[in-house]
Amino acid sequence: MVRVHGGPDERPRRRGQGELEAQVLVALRQAPGPVTASWVQERLGGDLAYTTVMTILTRLQAKRAVTRERAGRSFEWRAASDEAGLAALRMRKVLDGEADREAVLARFVTTLSPDDERLLRDLLGLPEDGSDGSEG
Numbered sequence: 001m002v003r004v005h006g007g008p009d010e011r012p013r014r015r016g017q018g019e020l021e022a023q024v025l026v027a028l029r030q031a032p033g034p035v036t037a038s039w040v041q042e043r044l045g046g047d048l049a050y051t052t053v054m055t056i057l058t059r060l061q062a063k064r065a066v067t068r069e070r071a072g073r074s075f076e077w078r079a080a081s082d083e084a085g086l087a088a089l090r091m092r093k094v095l096d097g098e099a100d101r102e103a104v105l106a107r108f109v110t111t112l113s114p115d116d117e118r119l120l121r122d123l124l125g126l127p128e129d130g131s132d133g134s135e136g
Helices: 017-030 037-043 050-062 083-096 101-110 114-124
Strands: 068-070 074-077
Touching: 017 037, 017 050, 017 074, 037 050, 037 074, 037 083, 050 068, 074 083, 083 101
Parallel strands: none
Antiparallel strands: 068 074
């Protein structure tokens, strides 16, 4: 049996948690200000249950990627972080879960491309030659 895309027997594609979080963050960044979970649900196409949207918002709040404020008996949500900030939070969470931080950071740095290594040095204010800038 061949299913026609969009036919009555076809289930909608299931989105992963990370994909939903990214979509929620995009919606919040496009919002005119703090918005309700219902507003987010509408922007995501309405095919998600309200409880799913609330779960994603709550998880994002725990990751400090969104903030919420009481608005009557409900909450209004706003993005506290962009995609780069969310990626940085995920990286930090992984690092925090490791027993040997030095080994993890050392291994990470040794796998950087020359361009990324140069960017990291610039961000840390380190000279190109790898010295720490002090005379000794």
